[in-house]
Amino acid sequence: MVQGCTSDAGKSAVATGLCRAFRRRGLRVAPFKPQNMALNSAVTVDGGEIGRSQAAQAAACGLEPHSDMNPVLLKPTADRTAQVIVCGQVREDLDARGYQARKRALRAEMLAAHRRLAARYEIIVAEGAGSPAEVNLRADDIANMGFAEAVDCPVLLVADIDRGGVFATLVGTLELLSESERARVQGVIINRFRGDPSLLDPGLAWFTGYTGKPVLGVLPWLEGLYLEAEDSLARRDATAEADxxxxxxxxxxxxxxxxxxxxxxxxxxxxxxxxxxxxxxxxxxxxxxxxxxxxxxxxxxxxxxxxxxxxxxxxxxxxxxxxxxxxxxxxxxxxxxxxxxxxxxxxxxxxxxxxxxxxxxxxxxxxxxxxxxxxxxxxxxxxxxxxxxxxxxxxxxxxxxxxxxxxxxxxxxxxxxxxxxxxxxxxxxxxxxxxxxxxxxxxxxxxADLREAGIERLADTLEQHVDIDALLASSRQSQAPR
Structure with a gap:
């Protein structure tokens, strides 16, 4: 599972690149996001509706998008209410408190969708939502560590260095996790670094020594990368040169x-x-x-x-x-x-x-x-x-x-x-x-060609900066029968 220290840390992009990297190795791989909140969605092959990030990840896996890949989708209708879509179909409109009360029942449907995927594919690349350190949302969590613990999967933690304060963000996130959740974090990926990565070496050594968690990769800023955005609106202003x-x-x-x-x-x-x-x-x-x-x-x-x-x-x-x-x-x-x-x-x-x-x-x-x-x-x-x-x-x-x-x-x-x-x-x-x-x-x-080129570029970047085979081997080991 790929989780982010913050929203827009790059977990969707990392998960998409991993999907393609695993597919390159001949594995049957599928994406999964237990809970998503987005107003940009896609229609699935089975007549449902899921978030666009899972549709892009399905393309990275060579698959048509399916409603099992994002069993709970929240589409905000006002500041405090959202349309709740379960397994691709509209279920009801709820405010935040009403949704919290439903999460336990939704957890069973989310896990059932995951089991259906796991029965058909060798590897599931799951994506978290927001941050796992939102302590006010920990009860009955189904979006981040609650899911990871339920299915017993390892976690990669992604942080965006372009925002600044990357080590504070990583350490703070780890500190707010429970002991069992922290043990589940296999390592961290630092995303969107600009410049000479050797300048980070002292910080990386300090971080590993302080937390015991390895930095599995430092990903560069990818200028001009095109992937369909799910949440943020990429504003492009008209210029004088436009025809x-x-x-x-x-x-x-x-x-x-x-x-x-x-x-x-x-x-x-x-x-x-x-x-x-x-x-x-x-x-x-x-x-x-x-x-x-x-x-x-x-x-x-x-x-x-x-x-x-x-x-x-x-x-x-x-x-x-x-x-x-x-x-x-x-x-x-x-x-x-x-x-x-x-x-x-x-x-x-x-x-x-x-x-x-x-x-x-x-x-x-x-x-x-x-x-x-x-x-x-x-x-x-x-x-x-x-x-x-x-x-x-x-x-x-x-x-x-x-x-x-x-x-x-x-x-x-x-x-x-x-x-x-x-x-x-x-x-x-x-x-x-x-x-x-x-x-x-x-x-x-x-x-479609631009999206495919973006997926390939993400996978190439991960192959260059992360040991994908070691990551795959340790993931399989962590999921071996005990």
Whole structure:
């Protein structure tokens, strides 16, 4: 199990690299994260929903993502509540105290998912969540040491030196573990080091002498590494050299912001995420992203003055694309009579598409293939939404999915809404959509190829700086029958 001293220490990246390194050795390996909290998710081959880090790790293992790989996923809907997804399916919405009370029951389902994976694969690379030293969350823990102790697996501890105070962070984390948990830590990995690693030697020797734990590797800062982010929003500001500018409101409950990665990676295209209190710049394309709380984020757009900005943007010939929740916002009304996303009621939409949406408790989870309309360009994507949208503009769909159409287009063709995530991922679909906006893209990197290159780079880095075979041997020894 790979655990981090803090959030964003690099445990997802280390786990991903280990998955590929073990696969290179001909092992049947699978990823696992017992509990995850993220608004960026992926649809699994069995029709479930898991965090994106496990989907990337599944790719590193040469596998399709499966709901067993992340049996508990929490998707925040407000500051104190989250949608609880168990084994890929929505279970309920809970506040923090309510979730704490459920953890013991969820532990049994989490362990059952792990057993199913362990029956099919030789090695499980598990990833922790946050830090194992959160003493207020220790009771009935299923995310970190509680899981490691339940399945009796060794732990690697990852710390981010780029944040500063790496030895204090490592020592403090170890000090806050119980004796049995501390014994379970096989060693530590220091991540994101810049400069000459020999300068660390005195600190490494002191750390091992003080704690008795070896430093198994010091990983360098990897400039330009691309992996789909799960939690943090990598903001890319538009530059003067950009030929095509994309503006995205950074909604408070924005989900699946990875939908914008492919655009941001396209040469000549600059993507700006605009947060609260910031004035959105001139743009060629505005993308309204997905949202975990559509009506609340729609109210935020109004408070921030986005309706007037969008009207001006369209008046000057710009294009607007709404993805999932952003599509729902573009319509005339959003009805939530059952309080699916909070307080029951209705909200007036932005009125840029002649459609209305009714939110429903059942969630649509589909991986889809089809073609862009009217270009007939092949496309792939996935749906994660709660609601149904209908109205005159749906007679001009964005996509033909074979058995059904998807989305809506305004009469002038400059406002599009779709439930499809991953709309820009395919190079040819991205080319066609950018052409509609008047931009001819000559170089279109394939996002899947970039992800594969990032996984390979991670594995190469681990092979160079960590003794993978020794790590594998000691892990097998620690898991041998006693």
């Amino acid at each position: 095509f500018r994309v503006v995205v409101p950074a909604l408070p409950r924005m989900s699946n912001h990875t939908d914008l990665d492919a655009l941001a990676l396209t040469p000549g295209v600059a993507v700006s995420f605009v947060g609260p209190g910031q004035h959105p710049p001139a743009a060629d394309l505005v993308v309204l992203p997905g949202s975990k709380h559509v009506r609340a984020d729609l109210a935020w757009l109004r408070r921030e003055g986005w309706p007037a900005y969008l009207q001006r943007h369209l008046r000057y010939g710009g294009t607007v694309i709404g993805l999932c929740g952003g599509y729902q916002m573009l319509g005339e009304r959003i009805d939530d009579p059952d309080g699916v996303e909070g307080e029951a009621g209705s909200s007036e939409g932005l009125g840029l598409l002649e459609v209305t949406t009714r939110l429903r408790a059942s969630k649509h989870l589909h991986r889809v293939r089809g073609q862009l309309v009217p270009e007939t360009t092949a496309l792939t994507g996935y749906e994660i939404h709660m609601g149904e949208t209908d109205g005159p503009d749906t007679l001009r769909p964005v996509a033909d999915l074979g058995s059904r159409p998807d989305g809506a287009t305004s009469a002038d063709g400059r406002v599009l809404g779709t439930y499809l995530h991953g709309l820009f991922d395919s190079p040819e679909t991205r080319r066609a959509l950018l052409a509609r906006c008047g931009f001819e893209a000559f170089e279109l990197p394939d996002q």
